[in-house]
Amino acid sequence: MTTIRDVAKKAGVSISVVSKAFNNYADVNEKTKQRIFDIAKELNYSPNIVAKNLSSKKQMTIGLISSGVLNQNEKDNNAFDIFKGVYTNVEENEYELSIFLIDSMKQKQKSYVQFCRERNIGGAILQGIRTDDPYFKELMNTNIPCVLFDIIPEKNNELIGSVSIDNVGATKQIAEHLLERHHRDIVVMAGIKETHVNSERLKGVQQAFHEYGLEVDPNKVLYADFSEEKAYQLAKAYLKTNSPSAFLCFSDLMGFGVMKAAKEAGLRIPEDMSVTGFDDVVLSGYIQPQLTTIRQDFTKMGKVAAQLLQSLMENKTCEKHVDVAYELIERESVGTLNKTSN
Secondary structure (H helix, E strand, C coil): CCCHHHHHHHHCCCHHHHHHHHCCCCCCCHHHHHHHHHHHHHCCCCCHHHHHHCCCCCCCEEEEEECCCCCCCCCCCHHHHHHHHHHHHHHHCCCEEEEEECCCCCCCCCCHHHHHHHCCCCEEEEECCCCCCHHHHHHHCCCCCEEEECCCCCCCCCCEEEEECCHHHHHHHHHHHHHCCCCCCEEEEECCCCCHHHHHHHHHHHHHHHHCCCCCCHHHEEECCCCHHHHHHHHHHHHCCCCCCEEEECCHHHHHHHHHHHHHCCCCCCCCCEEECCECCHHHHCCCCCCEEEEECHHHHHHHHHHHHHHHHCCCCCCCEEECCEEEECCCCCCCCCCCCC
């Protein structure tokens, strides 16, 4: 059986250079890589998952690095819809998809760069990644093209793209939906403080409040990490000593937690307290009362992310950021107050 040593000997290079070529290290030039790949093919040496790329300079494997599956609530189909969109586009364009699922609260299992190098991945899509994650920062400093969900890169980089909705505009719209109905004592149930998407949504609330001559009270911003259970516990504790007219939640799951706490406190929704969500997961249209929320088309976002990544991998001229349309879905969980209320 042919070994990596045989390939190195015939190519006139060291074993480490052959290994680096297969793992797409930048310090091996393209001419040397191609010669190694040609010899490997001639000798029938195929190191597992990189075999399909041996005879071509074009890398045909895309990586999806996601934290939204392992720690996902069973009511939340967002990560799966993103995966479905990515997979559909990748298959249509005859690429391969390699998936790395992580825990968003830990994210210290394996370097994302290592994952990409080991599988000869030509580009990666990152979903649910924290911006304070050192592995994320490491990947941003490589020559691997990447597309990010709900993260706008801090620096202009031709290899980095992003896909999201206008989170500022969407949250501003749903905050205005409450303010137009005379709500003023509004509690914000926010997500993970360190995430870009959370910061953007908080900006949207602040902008809406500012236009009404109001300021967001920091004491009325509760961080529930996009968790239904944590939102329930925070809302339950808050409602023991406070009577807000509305909770504005940065996810539907947190909205469900707030609604549970409100009902246990004997409050009617929306007669006594209004609740809004964000995402429009399937259950939001079936619970009682149905939840007012922002609808995101996660399947479309997955498709757009995969297409953008392929353009970056193929050095095509393209917009580096794509905003996908969103929609305010008005349902039964928001009531209108009298102007003298609150």
